[in-house]
Amino acid sequence: MSSDSTAPNSTPSDSTQPSAARARTAPLVELEHMDDLWFQVAGTLCNLTCHHCFISCSPKNKNFGFLSLADVRSRLAESVELGVKEYYFTGGEPFLNPDMVEILVATLGFGPATVLTNGTVFKDEWLEQLRTAEQESIYSLEFRVSIDGFSSETNDPIRGEGTFDRAMKGVIQLVEFGFMPIITAARTWPDEEEQTVVGQFVEMLKKAGYSRPRLKILPTLQIGAEVERTGGYRESERVDHQMMEDFEMSQLVCNHSRIVTDRGVHVCPILIETPDALLSQTLKESTKPFAMAHGACLTCYQYGSICSNASSGGKNSN
Amino acid sequence: MINSTTTRIACFGGIYNNYLALEAAIADARSRGVDDMFCLGDMGAFGPHPDRVFPLLHEHSVACIQGNYDDSIGNELDDCQCGYTDPRDNYFAQISYDYTLANTSAENRKFLQQLKPQLELDLAGKRVLLCHGSPRKVNEFLWESTTSSHFLDQLCQQGGFDAIACTHTGLKWERRLSDNRLFVNVGVLGRPENDGTHHVWYTLLSVVDGKVTAEFCPVDFDYGRLAREMRDEKLPAEFVKTVETGWWTTCLEVLPAKERRLGSF
Numbered sequence: 030m031s032s033d034s035t036a037p038n039s040t041p042s043d044s045t046q047p048s049a050a051r052a053r054t055a056p057l058v059e060l061e062h063m064d065d066l067w068f069q070v071a072g073t074l075c076n077l078t079c080h081h082c083f084i085s086c087s088p089k090n091k092n093f094g095f096l097s098l099a100d101v102r103s104r105l106a107e108s109v110e111l112g113v114k115e116y117y118f119t120g121g122e123p124f125l126n127p128d129m130v131e132i133l134v135a136t137l138g139f140g141p142a143t144v145l146t147n148g149t150v151f152k153d154e155w156l157e158q159l160r161t162a163e164q165e166s167i168y169s170l171e172f173r174v175s176i177d178g179f180s181s182e183t184n185d186p187i188r189g190e191g192t193f194d195r196a197m198k199g200v201i202q203l204v205e206f207g208f209m210p211i212i213t214a215a216r217t218w219p220d221e222e223e224q225t226v227v228g229q230f231v232e233m234l235k236k237a238g239y240s241r242p243r244l245k246i247l248p249t250l251q252i253g254a255e256v257e258r259t260g261g262y263r264e265s266e267r268v269d270h271q272m273m274e275d276f277e278m279s280q281l282v283c284n285h286s287r288i289v290t291d292r293g294v295h296v297c298p299i300l301i302e303t304p305d306a307l308l309s310q311t312l313k314e315s316t317k318p319f320a321m322a323h324g325a326c327l328t329c330y331q332y333g334s335i336c337s338n339a340s341s342g343g344k345n346s347n
Numbered sequence: 348m349i350n351s352t353t354t355r356i357a358c359f360g361g362i363y364n365n366y367l368a369l370e371a372a373i374a375d376a377r378s379r380g381v382d383d384m385f386c387l388g389d390m391g392a393f394g395p396h397p398d399r400v401f402p403l404l405h406e407h408s409v410a411c412i413q414g415n416y417d418d419s420i421g422n423e424l425d426d427c428q429c430g431y432t433d434p435r436d437n438y439f440a441q442i443s444y445d446y447t448l449a450n451t452s453a454e455n456r457k458f459l460q461q462l463k464p465q466l467e468l469d470l471a472g473k474r475v476l477l478c479h480g481s482p483r484k485v486n487e488f489l490w491e492s493t494t495s496s497h498f499l500d501q502l503c504q505q506g507g508f509d510a511i512a513c514t515h516t517g518l519k520w521e522r523r524l525s526d527n528r529l530f531v532n533v534g535v536l537g538r539p540e541n542d543g544t545h546h547v548w549y550t551l552l553s554v555v556d557g558k559v560t561a562e563f564c565p566v567d568f569d570y571g572r573l574a575r576e577m578r579d580e581k582l583p584a585e586f587v588k589t590v591e592t593g594w595w596t597t598c599l600e601v602l603p604a605k606e607r608r609l610g611s612f
Contacts, residue, residue, distance in 0.1 A: 110497075279484075
């Protein structure tokens with residue numbers, strides 16, 4: 030998945046099963062309601078190899094495979110009974126999946142759809158089809174495009190040579206087709222520079238022709254490829270029971286989401302590589318509680334609702 | 348549950364201190380022959396002179412439920428709990444909140460504090476739930492373009508409701524669900540709908556042909572006076588611009604794509 034999405038196959042420190050003792054003692058999170066259903070629609074295949082990808086997606090990573098249109102249709106049908114509110118698509122790069130356009134068109138018949146993309150592989154005919162599908166639907170189609178810096182100099186060291194220009198071309202393509210993409214950037218700068226960096230982002234997007242830019246800033250997750258950059262989570266960096274006292278549980282992704290991959294249903298988009306996160310084969314059976322035993326759970330705890338769109342706010346009433 | 352012989356009600360969404368629109372909406376609803384009037388919460392925010400809203404509510408027996416803003420003001424919390432995530436949106440929301448808290452009397456704060464978050468009523472034999480954000484959370488945003496029908500069906504079925512009415516997002520919409528159930532966002536009186544017009548909206552609910560039916564009613568009010576009073580109270584120019592132009596200038600980042608595209612900013 031892109032920075033906004035996911036990650037890796039190498040040796041992520043957090044992709045191993047937590048010890049039995051830790052799994053037993055970690056706070057349990059109940060699924061309050063399956064608001065968001067995610068699809069790892071492109072598996073772990075991506076045309077880019079970003080340094081901070083939390084599942085180390087790459088052109089060679091086939092740990093997880095594509096979901097077909099039939100797979101997604103079947104899950105959409107299954108989701109109706111559970112009252113799923115919104116659908117999200119990630120990878121890898123979703124648009125490497127040859128069924129992607131049809132999948133989004135089908136989804137817009139069920140509910141709102143959001144696709145997390147690196148923006149580098151769009152074809153005009155796809156966007157034309159998707160524009161028509163969204164106009165005919167009562168639901169929104171959101172594009173979240175990952176760009177991790179407001180210039181080639183800041184973005185390309187993270188996402189790869191030439192990716193800034195390619196992603197910006199994709200953003201402008203979307204804008205020309207009438208979409209208003211949400212630009213998502215992983216926070217790879219110091220907190221004190223946030224205001225300046227966000228300002229530079231906005232200015233750059235406006236100058237490029239996106240007059241009303243939308244931005245979503247995400248924390249980095251120290252798993253997957255990001256382990257090599259940051260060293261990963263320390264053993265002490267975990268959520269404990271004391272921290273859960275008076276905590277707003279709806280801030281946690283596992284409180285209101287599940288994700289489908291070609292292996293089954295997992296707890297959240299971030300932890301698909303961890304064995305204990307694979308919960309079941311059906312959506313209905315995936316509603317069991319989950320033990321927050323991973324380092325990445327701490328980031329989710331600290332920042333809250335990191336995967337959802339801002340329009341789903343109210344889940345995180347901070 | 349309120350049992351009554353009510354057949355036609357007016358539902359007012361967030362007032363946001365816009366007592367001028369409230370006054371006009373009450374007059375309009377009376378002229379349409381409603382049995383009862385309800386306010387679905389968020390009396391404060393955005394506009395001037397918070398205390399001018401309450402005498403109107405009391406004098407005309409508008410039954411109120413508690414929105415997130417009312418909970419915050421009533422309990423003197425630090426912020427409005429609106430659920431924004433963008434720093435700019437939160438910056439303006441805080442200005443508005445601090446002003447409203449400082450200008451709401453102790454008596455009115457107490458009134459807000461004791462309000463209940465939801466109200467069930469019998470509308471000509473149909474079970475209707477009035478809530479602020481959603482039946483499950485006071486500050487949940489239920490936008491038309493990001494709320495699936497099966498999600499709404501489930502909310503109705505779980506509570507056994509024939510209709511659910513809410514507000515909170517600032518934009519009115521309705522959807523007919525399975526078994527002729529209805530979900531409706533009643534809009535708000537506080538500010539125009541981000542459509543370049545000056546009027547605001549409230550909703551009439553009645554039972555027609557055996558099903559709960561919504562009628563959206565536009566309300567004209569003296570927006571020029573509201574803008575002047577907002578300036579006099581030194582409220583942000585961005586808020587005044589919304590009243591004068593009908594376009595939202597703040598709290599935009601929570602809008603989904605379809606709703607955002609309809610606006611100007």
